[in-house]
Amino acid sequence: MTKQEALFSYTLRLGDNALILGHRLSEWSSKGPLLEEDIAMTNMALDLIGRADAMLKYAAQVEGKGRTEDDLAYKRGERQFLCNLIVQLPNGDFGYTIARQLIMSAFDLCLYEELVKSKDETIAAISAKAVKEVKYHLKFATDWTLRLGDGTEESHQRIQKSFNDIWMYTGELFEMNEVDAILIKEGIAVDLNSLKARWKKIMTEVLLEATLTVPADAYMQTGSRKGVHTENLGYILAEMQYLQRAYPDAKW
Amino acid sequence: MESTNNLEKFQTIIDADTKIEPKDWMPEDYRKHLIRQISQHAHSEVIGMQPEGNWITRAPSLRAKLILLAKIQDEAGHGLYLYSACETLGISREELIDQLHTGKAKYSSIFNYPAVTWADIGAIGWLVDGAAIVNQISLQRTSYGPYSRAMIRICKEESFHQRQGYEIMGKLALGTPEQKEMAQDALNRWWWPSLMMFGPHDSDSPHSGKAMTWRIKRESNDVLRQRFIDKTVQQAEVIGLKIPDDKLKWNEAKGVYEHGEINWEEFNQVINGNGPLNKIRLANHISAHENGAWVREAANAYAAKQKKEVLVA
Ligand SMILES: [Fe+2]
Ligand SMILES: [Fe+2]
Numbered sequence: 001m002t003k004q005e006a007l008f009s010y011t012l013r014l015g016d017n018a019l020i021l022g023h024r025l026s027e028w029s030s031k032g033p034l035l036e037e038d039i040a041m042t043n044m045a046l047d048l049i050g051r052a053d054a055m056l057k058y059a060a061q062v063e064g065k066g067r068t069e070d071d072l073a074y075k076r077g078e079r080q081f082l083c084n085l086i087v088q089l090p091n092g093d094f095g096y097t098i099a100r101q102l103i104m105s106a107f108d109l110c111l112y113e114e115l116v117k118s119k120d121e122t123i124a125a126i127s128a129k130a131v132k133e134v135k136y137h138l139k140f141a142t143d144w145t146l147r148l149g150d151g152t153e154e155s156h157q158r159i160q161k162s163f164n165d166i167w168m169y170t171g172e173l174f175e176m177n178e179v180d181a182i183l184i185k186e187g188i189a190v191d192l193n194s195l196k197a198r199w200k201k202i203m204t205e206v207l208l209e210a211t212l213t214v215p216a217d218a219y220m221q222t223g224s225r226k227g228v229h230t231e232n233l234g235y236i237l238a239e240m241q242y243l244q245r246a247y248p249d250a251k252w
Numbered sequence: 253m254e255s256t257n258n259l260e261k262f263q264t265i266i267d268a269d270t271k272i273e274p275k276d277w278m279p280e281d282y283r284k285h286l287i288r289q290i291s292q293h294a295h296s297e298v299i300g301m302q303p304e305g306n307w308i309t310r311a312p313s314l315r316a317k318l319i320l321l322a323k324i325q326d327e328a329g330h331g332l333y334l335y336s337a338c339e340t341l342g343i344s345r346e347e348l349i350d351q352l353h354t355g356k357a358k359y360s361s362i363f364n365y366p367a368v369t370w371a372d373i374g375a376i377g378w379l380v381d382g383a384a385i386v387n388q389i390s391l392q393r394t395s396y397g398p399y400s401r402a403m404i405r406i407c408k409e410e411s412f413h414q415r416q417g418y419e420i421m422g423k424l425a426l427g428t429p430e431q432k433e434m435a436q437d438a439l440n441r442w443w444w445p446s447l448m449m450f451g452p453h454d455s456d457s458p459h460s461g462k463a464m465t466w467r468i469k470r471e472s473n474d475v476l477r478q479r480f481i482d483k484t485v486q487q488a489e490v491i492g493l494k495i496p497d498d499k500l501k502w503n504e505a506k507g508v509y510e511h512g513e514i515n516w517e518e519f520n521q522v523i524n525g526n527g528p529l530n531k532i533r534l535a536n537h538i539s540a541h542e543n544g545a546w547v548r549e550a551a552n553a554y555a556a557k558q559k560k561e562v563l564v565a
Binding site for chain 1 (some may be wrong): 298301302305308309310311312313314315317318320322325326328329331332370423427428430431450460536537538540541543544545546547548549550552553555556557
C-alpha cells in the first residue's frame with residue numbers, strides 16, 4: 001500500500017463516519033421530543049455532513065481520478081464504505097441516539113484534537129473546525145445523558161439499556177490496520193490506542209454523574225475496516241443514493 | 253372592562269401605527285384573533301417541515317442535502333419565534349400544541365399535499381416560501397409588537413428559502429428531459445395550492461374585517477395573491493417552465509396578470525380535513541410528541557432535582 005492509497009482510505013474512513021452519522025441524525029427531523037431538540041439534531045447533522053463534504057472532497061483529490069465528493073458519497077457500494085458499524089445503527093429511541101452520540105462525540109473530540117496537529121494541512125484544517133463543532137455535540141449529548149440517567153426511573157432504565165446494547169460497537173472505533181501504520185509514521189494519522197484512555201475517562205465521568213453504570217468491555221463487534229458492515233448500511237445507501245443511481249446522466 | 257373609552261383609545265393607538273405590546277390593554281377579540289393567527293402560523297412552520305423533511309435522506313448531492321437541512325432548521329426556528337410571540341398573549345406552548353392535536357388550531361393547508369419527487373422540494377421553496385414571503389413582508393407592519401418583530405426576523409431568512417427552491421427548479425429545468433419533466437410536473441401540482449395559500453377572495457373572507465381595522469392584517473388576500481402571481485410568472489419564464497393556467501394573461505391597462513378561476517371546492521375540502529395528507533401530518537406530529545413524553549418527563553424530573561440541590565446547598 002502506498003502512502004497515497006493509505007491517505008485515500010483514511011480520509012474515506014473519516015468522511016464516511018461523518019456522513020452516515022449525519023444521515024442518522026438527519027432522520028430525527030420532525031421526530032424530536034421537543035422542537036428545540038429537533039433543531040439541535042439537525043444542527044449536528046449539518047455539522048457532520050459538512051465535515052463529510054470537506055473530507056470526501058479531499059479524498060477525491062487525493063485519489064486523483066477525477067471523482068468528486070458526490071461520486072464518493074453517492075456511487076460507492078456497501079463494501080467500499082469505511083464507516084464504523086456504530087454510526088450505521090438505527091436511531092432507536094431518543095435515549096439510544098443520545099448514547100451513540102455521547103460515544104461518538106467523545107471519540108471525535110479525542111481524535112480531532114490530535115488530528116489538528118496532523119502534518120497533512122487539509123486534515124489539520126478540517127479537524128480544527130471539527131473540534132469546535134464536536135465540543136458542542138459532546139455538551140449536548142452529555143446534558144441529555146445526565147437528564148435521562150438521573151431523570152425518572154423509566155428514563156434511567158431506558159438509557160442504561162441503550163448503553164449496554166451499544167457498547168459492543170465501541171471497540172471497533174479504536175481498530176487500526178496498515179493504513180494507520182503508514183500514516184502514523186508520516187505524522188498524518190494518530191495512534192488510536194493512545195486515545196482510548198481519555199475516551200474512557202470522559203465516558204466514565206459522564207455516566208457516573210448520570211448515575212449510570214459503565215458497561216463492561218465484553219466481546220466487541222468488528223468488520224468495518226474491511227468493508228463488512230451491518231445490514232442497515234445497504235438500506236441507508238439505497239435511500240441516500242437513489243436519485244444519483246436512478247438518473248445517472250443528471251446533474252443536480 | 254371593555255368600555256367604549258378603552259376601545260376608542262385602543263383604536264387611536266392602532267391608527268397612529270404604534271405597536272401594541274403584551275402589557276397594553278387590548279380587546280379580548282384582538283387577543284383571540286392574534287392567538288388564532290400566530291399559532292396557525294407557528295404550526296404551519298412546524299408541520300411544513302414534514303414534506304421537505306421527507307427528502308433530506310434522499311437529497312441528490314451533499315450540497316443539496318446541506319441546504320435542505322439548513323432550510324428545515326430555519327423553519328423549526330421560525331416555529332419557536334412564533335410560539336414565543338404567541339405565549340406573550342397568555343397561552344402556553346403546551347396548550348398551543350394541544351389545540352393543534354385536537355384540531356382546534358389549524359395550519360396552512362398547503363402542507364397537506366405530498367412532496368412526491370425531488371422537484372417538489374424546488375417547487376415548495378420557490379412557490380410555497382415565495383407565497384409565504386409576500387404575506388410575511390406585509391405582516392412586518394402588523395400592529396402587535398412581538399408578532400411584527402418575529403416577522404422581521406423571519407423575513408431575513410425567507411428570501412434564502414425562496415432562492416434555494418428556485419435554484420433547484422432552474423437546475424432541473426435546464427437538465428435532462430426527465431429532469432425538466434419532473435420540474436414542470438411539480439409546478440403543475442403546486443401552482444394552484446400556492447395561490448390558495450392567500451385564502452378566499454376578499455369578497456368571501458370571513459375574518460378580514462376586524463383584522464384590517466385592527467391592523468393585524470395590512471393588505472387583503474387578493475392584493476397579496478396578485479403580487480405573488482406577478483413576480484412568479486416572470487420567474488417561470490426565465491427558466492422555461494409554463495404556469496399551468498390557460499387563462500393567464502398580461503393585462504396591460506392594469507399592469508397585472510389575470511388568472512383563471514381557483515378551485516375553491518378543493519380548497520374547502522383540504523381545509524376541512526380531506527386533503528391527501530391531513531391525517532398523516534397530524535398523526536406524525538402527535539406520535540413524535542407522544543414518543544417524546546418520557547424524555548420531557550425525565551428533563552423535568554432532572555431539573556426539579558437540580559433545583560432542590562441548589563436550595564439545599
Ligand atoms: Fe418559515
Ligand atoms: Fe421558509
